[in-house]
Amino acid sequence: MDPSSSGIQEPFDLIRLSLSERVFVKLRGDRELTGVLHAYDGHMNLILSDVEETIMIVDPIEGGMDGHGTRQSKKMEMLFVRGDGVILVCEFYRQLLTSN
Amino acid sequence: LSITGVLKSVNQFLNIRLDLINVLDESRHPHMMMVKNWFIRGSVVRRVQLLAEHVDTQLQEDATRRG
Numbered sequence: 424m425d426p427s428s429s430g431i432q433e434p435f436d437l438i439r440l441s442l443s444e445r446v447f448v449k450l451r452g453d454r455e456l457t458g459v460l461h462a463y464d465g466h467m468n469l470i471l472s473d474v475e476e477t478i479m480i481v482d483p484i485e486g487g488m489d490g491h492g493t494r495q496s497k498k499m500e501m502l503f504v505r506g507d508g509v510i511l512v513c514e515f516y517r518q519l520l521t522s523n
Numbered sequence: 524l525s526i527t528g529v530l531k532s533v534n535q536f537l538n539i540r541l542d543l544i545n546v547l548d549e550s551r552h553p554h555m556m557m558v559k560n561w562f563i564r565g566s567v568v569r570r571v572q573l574l575a576e577h578v579d580t581q582l583q584e585d586a587t588r589r590g
Contacts, residue, residue, distance in 0.1 A: 442584050462583035470583055472575060500575040505537070505568055 438463055438512055446471070447515040450508045453479040457515050458502065467506030474499045524552055528561070537565030 431437055441460050448456040448469065458471030476497045525548065528541035540562050546555045 439588065442587060461578070461580040462587040464587070470578070470580075472578070472580060499572050501573040501578050503571040503573060505565075505570060507566070508569055 435463075435465075441512070441514055445515040445517075446512055448504070448512050449510040450504070451510060452508070453481070454508075455479075456502075456504070460512075463512075464506070467509045467512075469504040469506070469509065469512070470502070471504065472501050474502045524548075524555075526555075526561075531560075534565075537568065539563045539565065539568065 431440075438460075442462075444460060445457060446460045448458070448471070450456065454476060456471065456474055456476045458474035460469065460471055462470040476499070478497075524546070526541065526544055526546055528544045531540040531542050533539055540560070542560050544555070544559050544561055546552050549556065
């Protein structure tokens with residue numbers, strides 16, 4: 424482990440490093456967001472700006488094959504996200520654009 | 524279900540009172556047209572869309588850093 428990262432003592436310290444940065448957020452209900460993180464709290468409520476949301480819609484197909492997911496995308500200027508829907512938060516690197 | 528309205532009040536649980544409700548997809552929720560002033564329990568709210576001009580992002584970030 425890198426000793427210089429001992430400034431991070433608990434999980435929220437890691438999110439703290441991402442303030443004012445673009446983050447990727449995974450939400451319940453097959454939703455994902457990216458946005459610039461401005462605030463968070465102990466409930467994982469988030470305030471994000473310049474947000475793009477993608478929703479995966481899966482059509483169930485008979486025969487046990489994976490349904491094909493279609494993505495819907497929405498953009499918003501400023502968004503409050505309730506913490507109980509948040510699954511994960513991580514830094515967002517633009518190079519990692521998903522191509523599917 | 525998406526709703527727009529005028530925010531009248533919010534409490535510590537993020538329960539919301541909204542006036543002048545407009546349901547975004549009226550055809551799917553016709554029963555919502557009857558009442559225009561709503562009390563909404565905070566726990567069912569998934570997210571709230573805001574206008575960027577109403578939010579002081581610097582203030583938010585400072586407050587978050589402080590604790």
